Amino acid sequence: MARDRHDWMHELVQRRAPRRVESDTRLVLLGTAGGSAARSTRCGFANALVVGDIAYLIDCGEGVHTQLSRAGLVATRRFGSTGARPVVETIFLTHLHADHVMDLVNILQGSWPNSEIDVYGPGPAGPPFTTHEDPLHPVRFPDDPAPGVKGVLDHFNRAFGMNINARIIGERRSDFIDQLIVHEIGLKGELDTDVNSIELPISIDRLGPDFEIPAVEPFVVRPEDAHGVTVTATLVQHPPVFPALAYRFDTPHGSVVFSGDTTPCDNVVQLAQGADILVHEVVDIEAILGRISLLSNFEIVRAQFARAHTQVHEVGHVAARAGVGTLVLSHLVPGEGSHTPEEWEALAREAAPEFQGEIVCGIDLDEFAIGAAH
Numbered sequence: 597m598a599r600d601r602h603d604w605m606h607e608l609v610q611r612r613a614p615r616r617v618e619s620d621t622r623l624v625l626l627g628t629a630g631g632s633a634a635r636s637t638r639c640g641f642a643n644a645l646v647v648g649d650i651a652y653l654i655d656c657g658e659g660v661h662t663q664l665s666r667a668g669l670v671a672t673r674r675f676g677s678t679g680a681r682p683v684v685e686t687i688f689l690t691h692l693h694a695d696h697v698m699d700l701v702n703i704l705q706g707s708w709p710n711s712e713i714d715v716y717g718p719g720p721a722g723p724p725f726t727t728h729e730d731p732l733h734p735v736r737f738p739d740d741p742a743p744g745v746k747g748v749l750d751h752f753n754r755a756f757g758m759n760i761n762a763r764i765i766g767e768r769r770s771d772f773i774d775q776l777i778v779h780e781i782g783l784k785g786e787l788d789t790d791v792n793s794i795e796l797p798i799s800i801d802r803l804g805p806d807f808e809i810p811a812v813e814p815f816v817v818r819p820e821d822a823h824g825v826t827v828t829a830t831l832v833q834h835p836p837v838f839p840a841l842a843y844r845f846d847t848p849h850g851s852v853v854f855s856g857d858t859t860p861c862d863n864v865v866q867l868a869q870g871a872d873i874l875v876h877e878v879v880d881i882e883a884i885l886g887r888i889s890l891l892s893n894f895e896i897v898r899a900q901f902a903r904a905h906t907q908v909h910e911v912g913h914v915a916a917r918a919g920v921g922t923l924v925l926s927h928l929v930p931g932e933g934s935h936t937p938e939e940w941e942a943l944a945r946e947a948a949p950e951f952q953g954e955i956v957c958g959i960d961l962d963e964f965a966i967g968a969a970h
């Protein structure tokens with residue numbers, strides 16, 4: 597059905613207001629749309645976990661820099677005391693699809709961090725990117741077809757060399773690049789050697805785009821830090837992307853898990869056991885068929901959605917098996933023009949009556965208290 601160019605305004609004003617909490621330990625949904633298509637009512641996928649006066653950022657989709665501001669968070673101490681505004685000290689990237697990293701560059705160039713920021717995420721992808729042989733669809737940049745977080749940051753920063761050096765020369769700014777501490781997660785032998793590495797204790801054949809991720813025990817990527825937060829991770833099923841990660845944050849007050857982009861995945865179920873909140877991606881393939889049906893590669897795209905994402909009738913089962921308290925639907929595809937938040941919740945609920953917890957379809961800037969009131 598054709599949409600009027602003003603339909604998004606009606607959709608937005610009819611939506612409930614974002615949830616607000618007063619808790620010092622809280623989850624903030626900065627952006628709740630999945631994918632990189634332009635949207636009018638949701639920003640790209642990003643989340644903040646606030647613990648007292650600091651914040652952890654989980655993914656950096658389109659709009660995250662603006663959304664940090666709207667959420668009362670900052671990514672620099674450059675202007676002195678931030679007062680009541682928690683500062684981003686750590687960034688976690690679930691994987692390196694554009695809709696999860698697009699505005700990381702905006703945070704760095706715009707906020708110009710002047711204190712250390714740890715950045716955790718995947719190392720170089722390796723096969724099938726480095727082994728792909730198809731004369732009709734050859735890979736770009738065959739010498740380095742899928743760099744890891746370190747490479748992505750280097751490319752981002754070099755692209756803005758003029759801006760960076762203009763600030764250094766003209767304003768005598770200190771260089772923010774030295775503040776970035778990169779931690780790459782990946783397989784032994786595939787990681788950059790000059791960054792902090794977290795090696796996965798598995799081997800896996802990635803001969804083509806359809807590989808299966810094996811069962812993995814959750815592994816610690818950040819031992820308990822000064823704020824009492826421990827971060828563990830697991831591998832998820834999002835081929836051909838590798839590694840694609842889910843993260844769990846255990847805080848002094850409770851726990852939050854982010855599925856990343858994945859099909860329903862036993863590794864996520866294990867990682868999320870007993871968590872207070874599970875933020876899980878969700879797609880309604882039927883609702884996007886009308887938009888993608890004109891593509892010449894329609895069937896391939898449709899199959900790719902099915903093998904790399906979780907459908908709305910599947911997500912409740914994951915939450916039930918994990919025994920989480922609250923299931924938050926986010927990374928919504930389509931992000932608008934299909935279901936209201938209440939309809940997303942009903943679709944998930946009806947398909948998984950065994951899930952006894954709360955189901956909330958996220959909207960941008962929703963806040964959730966972690967654990968009991970404190």
Ligand SMILES: [Zn+2]
Nearest residue numbers: 630631695857
């Ligand atoms: Zn995504």
